[in-house]
Amino acid sequence: MTAPFVADALGPRGRRRVLVSSVLAGAVIVLVFGLALNRLADKGQLSDAVWAPLRQWSVQKFLLLGLWVTVKTAVAAMVTAVVVGVLLALGRLSRNGPVRWLSGAYVEVFRAMPLILLMYFVALALPKYSIHPSPFQGVVLALTIYNGAVLGEIFRAGILSLDRGQSEAASALGMTYWQSMLRIIVPQAARRMIPAIVSQLVTLLKDTSLGTVILLDELLTKSRDTGTFFHNRLQVYTVAALLYIAVNFTLSRVARRLEVRQRRKYKAGAITVTGVEDLAVLVAHGEAAVA
């Protein structure tokens, strides 16, 4: 990693100072890590007793099955959420007043609600109407309701980010609304949305862990069971965290690749979105802008 602009081009004295500070900072970091390790060893957290279960294939398989459910849930929810999101975006851009208003209300309401509340709602309120979703269906439903709203905003912003001239040119060529939407607007907008969509996918994958509160057998639930059984919660949750990090990191990497390639190929600019956390960061980095 190269030095950031606020810290470049130092003179000889500055370089010396940086060297000294680096050594000092390095020493402090090593010290802190050492103390942490010491604490872990002190409390017997590095002992074989707590780590041995995690070396057994049966336990590893148990956790990996959980990871599989996590990934499966995330993919299923992403697919349905994209469909809902597209419908909502088209609804909000529709020329039909009530449709526009309803889609807008849906997006505003569900974007403002904590996902965990939706999970509980789906699991506890739907049975009142004799609908009994399985944990998997319940989690996918809750994730779809919420992410549909978020993706809807991303899609709408992506579509709006295109130059007006594009749709004007399309209608000048005699294309109908739907023709210009499908053949001109959406393909171009989709490219600009990729960073935002992937960042939302990472959020969604993390959010599948909320399925544990309505008893979905995903990675976190399996980790909790394992940790309770072997009395090594610290170790198991650490492993679970590393698994999530590995998946999300790969996902972001692939996304960046894709994005760079797309940009080079089509010279497509960044897009306009409103969103939450991860998206807020994208917005701040100028890879997306607030609508």
Place this chain on the structure above:
Amino acid sequence: MKIVLDNLPAFLRATRTTAELTALSFLVAMVIGTVVAGFRVSPIPPLRWVGTLYVELIRNTPLLVLMFLFFFGFPQIGIKYSTFTSAIIVLSAYTGTFVAETVRAGINTVATGQAEAARSLGLTFSQLLGLVILPQAFRAVVAPLGSVLIALIKNSALASVIAATDLTFLSVQLSNSTSRPVAVYLGAAFFYMALALPTGWAVGALERRVAVKR
């Protein structure tokens, strides 16, 4: 709706807990985030590595996993706090990564000439960062920081899994005890919106006052 009105005092108390969780966590997260952003643009490589490691590890872990790790795992090494304190620690550590990334983005929007001018006036790195860069950086990212804050209001709901008595915790309890989940959850949603919407307006107003458009 009667069920919500009957339990209005409980709902207001829980709303207050949610608001407190959010406000305190956001304060701490702003401090963590600013410091980490400073680390990440610092001339000292080890600090940059620590900053990057912190952000990448925490940001890619689900908040709920962090919550479980801290509340159920850390007691194994003798670290144990009350539910409320634990929730604030975890929420601010998690939100801190998003604040850090946002502030860092803000730093990148400040023109290079600013840093060069400050440097030529003989300012040290911390003076440069604190007096010249950060004040401009914050003004550029008011809106994204606002989104982070609103996300935090919603994320604070996860504190309910470690039994912090917030809005979500109350709704689970009430829906179990009254078996009127629909009304209870709609009530909770209403109170969440009552927190999120004014926050959004306030952020908007603040942005109009201080933001610099580049």
